[in-house]
Amino acid sequence: MPFRRTIHYKLSLTVAGCAILVAALSSFVLYQYNYRQEIQDSQQEIKSLMATVEKNAAVAAFSGNRQIAVDVVSSLTLSPIVRYAKISGYNQLSAESGVKADDQAYKLALMEPLDETSIAGFLSLESNSSVMDQRAKKRSIDAAVSLFVLSLLIALIVYITVFLMLSRPLTQLSRRLRAITPASDDRLPEPENKQNDELAQLTVHINFLLNMVDEVVKDERTLRAQVSELEQQFRGIFESASVGIALLNHSGSLILANPAFAKLIGDDIYRQALLNGHWIDQLFTHPYRFWNKIYASLERGQPCADDLHTINDWLHVIIAANCDEQGQPRFQCLIYDISDRKKHEEQMRRRA
Numbered sequence: 078m079p080f081r082r083t084i085h086y087k088l089s090l091t092v093a094g095c096a097i098l099v100a101a102l103s104s105f106v107l108y109q110y111n112y113r114q115e116i117q118d119s120q121q122e123i124k125s126l127m128a129t130v131e132k133n134a135a136v137a138a139f140s141g142n143r144q145i146a147v148d149v150v151s152s153l154t155l156s157p158i159v160r161y162a163k164i165s166g167y168n169q170l171s172a173e174s175g176v177k178a179d180d181q182a183y184k185l186a187l188m189e190p191l192d193e194t195s196i197a198g199f200l201s202l203e204s205n206s207s208v209m210d211q212r213a214k215k216r217s218i219d220a221a222v223s224l225f226v227l228s229l230l231i232a233l234i235v236y237i238t239v240f241l242m243l244s245r246p247l248t249q250l251s252r253r254l255r256a257i258t259p260a261s262d263d264r265l266p267e268p269e270n271k272q273n274d275e276l277a278q279l280t281v282h283i284n285f286l287l288n289m290v291d292e293v294v295k296d297e298r299t300l301r302a303q304v305s306e307l308e309q310q311f312r313g314i315f316e317s318a319s320v321g322i323a324l325l326n327h328s329g330s331l332i333l334a335n336p337a338f339a340k341l342i343g344d345d346i347y348r349q350a351l352l353n354g355h356w357i358d359q360l361f362t363h364p365y366r367f368w369n370k371i372y373a374s375l376e377r378g379q380p381c382a383d384d385l386h387t388i389n390d391w392l393h394v395i396i397a398a399n400c401d402e403q404g405q406p407r408f409q410c411l412i413y414d415i416s417d418r419k420k421h422e423e424q425m426r427r428r429a
Contacts, residue, residue, distance in 0.1 A: 096232030103228055104221035111220050115213030119158050123204055126153055127185045131200070135187040138166025138198030146172035153202065158212075160205040166198025180206050247279075254283060260294035263287075321412040327405055329371070330354030341392060341412055362386045367394065374398040375406055390416035 130149050137145035150162035154175040161175035166187065185200040250265065257263040264284045267277065315322060321338030323331055331350045339347040342360050350356035358364045366385055373396075374381040380397040395411040 092232060092235070096229055099232070100225045100228035104225040107224050108217045108221040111217035112213045115216050116209060119209040119213065120204070122156075123158060123183055123202060126156060126159065127183060127200060127202060131185065131187065132190075134164050134185075134200045135190055135197055137172070138164055138170060138187045138200075139189050141167045141170045143170060143172055146170060147174070149200075150174035157208045158205050159202055161201075161203040163201045164198060165201070170198065175203070177203060180204055250280065250283075257287065259287075260291050319413070321410075323410045323412075325371075325408040325410055327407070328354065329357050329368075329408075331356065332407070338410075338412065341414060342387075343389070360387050362388060367396075370394065370396045371398070371408055374408065384415060384419070390414060391419040 130153060133145060134149045136142070137149060146164040146166070150164055150172050151174045153159050153162040159175065160180055161173070161177045163171070163173040164187075165171050180203045183202040183204070185202075186196050187198045187200055189195045189197045253265055257265070264287060265280045267280060315335050318335055319337055321335065321341040323334040323338045326332055331354065334347070334350075342350075342356060346356050346359050349359065357367055361367050363386065366383060370381040370383050375398040378398070380395055382393065382395045385392055385394050391414070392412045393415045397409040399407055399409070401407050
């Protein structure tokens, strides 16, 4: 067999490719992290330098001593990450060192030595971003290269260990298993020697699992067909119900309604509800009673019912509150006509 067709060759390519990819990604992540960390360290170093010379700079700014101020700014610019430094204070004191280049600026208020609530002047610095960037890149690259080499060495050790523990029959079994389509009649062939060794046991167990997967998929397909049938039945019940059923959002607008609901509230009001969501004020003579039931259902967590008078007749309304997946309240509204019952009750009251 040609070397390129052997498991050894393919495994070598796989492990080498994975090792290079993992090492490259890890090195890139480490480089980015170290780079940002080095920049932050440099910025912190600048702040530390400012804190170190703060007292001397404050004395120079308060006393107007130019010599002290020049010494302070000169010592600051000795640091390679400081491009420009300046002290301004009393007596029109202004001492600066370095070259100003509109780089990242830092400014520190200098308090009077005898009165720390009063400002004697300011210490201004500009960082040398190019030096900070070069230093951060160098240190980050060194760390990334070290991690890359270490990752390759670990990958080589892992590859040798895994390769020594694998066998040709197990690799062939893995390839055959990968080629099997779930829920198909394909199964792994039994080993040719038909001995009850580890490979034969593994083959039997895998085929057993494939049979279980086949049964689960068949059961799922049957369940989906049943659910689809139930959905059609529920849809038929919803559409043909004589009771008006609707789903409302938190503002009372219609989300879903069956034909009976549209018939009970009237075609004109139903069309208006579909267009702009307004139908409660147009339907009920006392809309606040409908809203009271909505709020009561939401507060109590249970359905609330009432007989409400509309512009034409009477409706018995049942409101049940719940919440959607986003936690927004929704309301199930059931209505049916009780005009005849109300007329009968009115007649009975008049007779009494």
